[in-house]
Every structure is written in structure tokens, then in C-alpha cells.
Amino acid sequence: MTDLESSLATIMEVFHRYTEKEGDKHKLKKSELKDLINEELPALTGQVKDQATMDSLMESLDTDGDSELDFQEFMTFITMVTVCCHDFCEHHEDE
Ligand SMILES: [Ca+2]
Known part of the structure; x- marks a missing residue:
């Protein structure tokens, strides 16, 4: 697989590793999203400790309102984090 193909496969694999924990x-x-963020993205997002942050993040990502994230809703989050990261890196390259 190419780098991009294996990156996509990794995203799917990580998503399923966390969805299989409960429910x-x-x-x-x-709670699974919180574990995923804290365990898999510590350098990018920092530890999410307060419940209000998790509540509002979940609310903004859960577009169909079933209180869980399907893969498409999860990918919105991955896109957001990736774009933020990219913008941050570009900004720093310009300096
Ligand atoms: Ca949902």
C-alpha cells in the first residue's frame, strides 16, 4: 500500500478498535471518543479532561443526533483536526 492508503487503513482500524469497546x-x-482522543491524539489536541468540552464536541459532530458517532461523523472530526494541524504547520513554515 502507498503511504496515503495505509494512513486511511489506519484511521479505519483505530476507529473500529474504539467502537468495539462498549455498546x-x-x-x-x-466515552469511547474521549479515550480515542486522549490515547491516540495527545500531541495534537492535548488531554480532554472537562466534560463540557466533550459534550459540545460530541454535540457538534453527532449530526443525526443518536448520541454516537458513526464513521462519517468521526471523519468530520478527523478532517477538522487534520486541517487545523495543516494550517498550524503552514503558518509556522512562513515565519
Ligand atoms: Ca450519530
């Missing part, structure tokens, strides 16, 4: 095996509930 619906194909969706991330809030």
Missing part, C-alpha cells in the same frame, strides 16, 4: 460495535459513544 454499538460500529459507532463511537462519547
Whole structure:
């Protein structure tokens, strides 16, 4: 696989590793999302400790309102984080 192909496969693999912890095996509930952020993205997002941050993040990502994130809703989050990261890196390259 190419670098990009294996990156996409990794995103899918990580998503499923966390969805399988509790409840619906194909969706991330809030506690699973929190674990995923804290364990898989510590350098990018920092530790999310307060419940209000998780509540508002979950609310903004959960577009169909079932209180869990399916893969498409999760990808919105990955896109957001990736774009922020990219903008941050570009900004720093300009300096
Ligand atoms: Ca949902």
C-alpha cells in the first residue's frame, strides 16, 4: 500500500478498535471518543479532561443526533483536526 492508503487503513482500524469497546460495535459513544482522543491524539489536541468540552464536541459532530458517532461523523472530526494541524504547520513554515 502507498503511504496515503495505509494512513486511511489506519484511521479505519483505530476507529473500529474504539467502537468495539462498549455498546454499538460500529459507532463511537462519547466515552469511547474521549479515550480515542486522549490515547491516540495527545500531541495534537492535548488531554480532554472537562466534560463540557466533550459534550459540545460530541454535540457538534453527532449530526443525526443518536448520541454516537458513526464513521462519517468521526471523519468530520478527523478532517477538522487534520486541517487545523495543516494550517498550524503552514503558518509556522512562513515565519
Ligand atoms: Ca450519530
